Amino acid sequence: MDPRIDLRSDTVTRPSAAMRRAMAEAEVGDDVIDIDPTTELLQHRVAEFLGKEAAIFMPSGSMTNQIAIRVHCTPGDEFLCEADCHVYNYEQAAFAQLSGLVARTIQGVHGRLKREQFAGMVRPAGDHLVRTRLVCLENTHNRGGGTVQPYEEVEAICKWARSNNLATHLDGARLWNAAVASGISERQWSQHFDTISVCFSKGLGAPVGSVLAGPADFIKRCRRARKLFGGGMRQCGIIAAAALYALDHNRERLVEDHAHAQLLGGAVRQAPGLTLDPGEVETNIVVFKVHPNLGTAAEFVAALEREGVRGMVFGPQTIRMVTHLDVDRDAIQAACDAIERVAGRLADQAEKADQNVAV
Numbered sequence: 001m002d003p004r005i006d007l008r009s010d011t012v013t014r015p016s017a018a019m020r021r022a023m024a025e026a027e028v029g030d031d032v033i034d035i036d037p038t039t040e041l042l043q044h045r046v047a048e049f050l051g052k053e054a055a056i057f058m059p060s061g062s063m064t065n066q067i068a069i070r071v072h073c074t075p076g077d078e079f080l081c082e083a084d085c086h087v088y089n090y091e092q093a094a095f096a097q098l099s100g101l102v103a104r105t106i107q108g109v110h111g112r113l114k115r116e117q118f119a120g121m122v123r124p125a126g127d128h129l130v131r132t133r134l135v136c137l138e139n140t141h142n143r144g145g146g147t148v149q150p151y152e153e154v155e156a157i158c159k160w161a162r163s164n165n166l167a168t169h170l171d172g173a174r175l176w177n178a179a180v181a182s183g184i185s186e187r188q189w190s191q192h193f194d195t196i197s198v199c200f201s202k203g204l205g206a207p208v209g210s211v212l213a214g215p216a217d218f219i220k221r222c223r224r225a226r227k228l229f230g231g232g233m234r235q236c237g238i239i240a241a242a243a244l245y246a247l248d249h250n251r252e253r254l255v256e257d258h259a260h261a262q263l264l265g266g267a268v269r270q271a272p273g274l275t276l277d278p279g280e281v282e283t284n285i286v287v288f289k290v291h292p293n294l295g296t297a298a299e300f301v302a303a304l305e306r307e308g309v310r311g312m313v314f315g316p317q318t319i320r321m322v323t324h325l326d327v328d329r330d331a332i333q334a335a336c337d338a339i340e341r342v343a344g345r346l347a348d349q350a351e352k353a354d355q356n357v358a359v
């Protein structure tokens with residue numbers, strides 16, 4: 001067994017024996033020539049689950065997001081998004097590189113946006129101006145610290161978008177977590193958006209894959225774009241089977257990940273020199289700051305790693321930890337102990353260094 005407790009991301013989960021069995025037994029076809037039956041099943045299931053007409057399976061969440069954006073817009077268009085969102089920060093500006101689009105960002109608070117921030121954000125028609133075409137939101141918000149968007153604001157923003165002839169897309173890579181944490185179903189969140197992207201390779205524990213859901217004619221155009229982006233897959237029933245398994249077995253258990261994240265958050269609160277940021281843990285992501293007296297985030301992560309716990313450097317003084325189905329209660333307890341131990345040791349060292357200077 002790997003002795004390390006890997007909290008870098010919820011993408012590190014490995015398929016269970018039962019999931020691997022489902023994959024091995026999957027019926028497959030050729031999804032590029034015509035159809036793959038297991039992929040077809042997944043697409044139907046997800047479309048129904050999210051309350052949309054159709055859905056399409058792709059290799060990654062970056063692809064589902066970028067293809068949605070591309071098909072919603074035409075070259076030279078602009079879309080509105082939160083300044084720290086994944087689409088803007090972590091996808092190499094594919095919207096610019098591959099689709100000739102620009103983004104206009106709006107700064108949220110821990111990723112949360114309010115309807116009033118969109119006032120005046122649609123440019124008037126005119127030969128000089130870029131055309132505003134789309135609003136993208138993210139829920140839960142990764143960089144924001146796994147925060148759930150305020151439901152009423154999402155509703156109001158999407159309503160505002162529609163009344164301004166803007167399309168709406170939701171990056172719901174962790175929509176599952178938002179649903180479990182808020183008690184508002186994935187379908188309820190989705191009803192406000194034209195298109196929704198969901199990931200199976202995060203908390204749901206599948207090895208790969210994302211699905212984009214939306215109107216049937218839109219999804220048909222996405223299928224063509226997917227081929228252009230190199231995302232056409234042949235016997236993809238093998239991985240669609242893992243996504244189906246994940247949907248059936250790993251969704252409701254996300255409450256455990258959230259409870260584990262609360263424990264980690266508690267340990268961070270206890271530890272000297274560490275500050276939760278945001279101050280409350282809402283889902284499976286825990287983001288905290290390391291006081292410079294203790295060193296940098298990279299140094300703290302390295303010290304934790306020597307104790308068998310892995311986290312991710314999220315900024316010069318910022319660390320992210322994500323709970324998931326491969327980390328059980330005992331491992332979380334061990335991680336909490338390691339956090340308090342490392343912070344305590346570094347704080348002691350800082351204090352001693354301080355006393356030496358004073359002498």
Ligand SMILES: *Cc1c(COP(=O)(O)O)cnc(C)c1O
Pocket residue numbers: 059060061062063065086087138140141142171173174199201202210
């Ligand atoms: C992980 C993630 C994605 C998609 O990432 P891929 O690695 O391309 O699957 C998109 N949005 C958010 C918020 C994510 O966390």
